[in-house]
Amino acid sequence: MNRNVVNSPVQSENWLERAARSGSPQLRVVVVEDVLIVRKRIASSLNAEPELVVVGEAGSCQEAQALLLELPVDVLVCDIGLPGTPELRNGIELIAWALKRDPQLRAVVLTNYTDEAYRRASLRAGASAFLDKSSEFADLPEAIRLARR
Numbered sequence: 001m002n003r004n005v006v007n008s009p010v011q012s013e014n015w016l017e018r019a020a021r022s023g024s025p026q027l028r029v030v031v032v033e034d035v036l037i038v039r040k041r042i043a044s045s046l047n048a049e050p051e052l053v054v055v056g057e058a059g060s061c062q063e064a065q066a067l068l069l070e071l072p073v074d075v076l077v078c079d080i081g082l083p084g085t086p087e088l089r090n091g092i093e094l095i096a097w098a099l100k101r102d103p104q105l106r107a108v109v110l111t112n113y114t115d116e117a118y119r120r121a122s123l124r125a126g127a128s129a130f131l132d133k134s135s136e137f138a139d140l141p142e143a144i145r146l147a148r149r
């Protein structure tokens with residue numbers, strides 16, 4: 001598998017303009033996925049939803065941490081298997097850190113790790129939803145909307 005990892009945070013282009021143009025409030029989303037082509041596909045899919053706007057993208061726990069410290073975010077969409085740091089070794093630990101820092105934030109896990117132990121660990125860390133990537137992302141927009149209710 002070709003794993004394209006970006007070494008610095010990448011913010012979605014013109015999200016401020018898009019948010020300003022829409023007459024309704026949008027949920028601000030950060031997508032954390034280490035495979036670039038998958039991350040871009042997720043972001044594109046979410047940006048097609050009128051009430052969602054991807055404000056940032058990251059390919060590792062460290063990049064995500066930098067974005068979460070810098071940007072206003074409503075929902076974190078996060079994979080489990082991510083390049084980490086000694087403090088944040090994977091997506092589950094990133095979610096726990098992010099929710100401790102901002103209890104209003106919501107997290108949705110989108111992963112290939114479908115074992116029940118991963119689901120339980122994600123929910124214990126504070127994730128609002130746990131989705132399998134094989135669902136073709138069809139359930140992701142609704143999971144994000146439900147997480148914020």
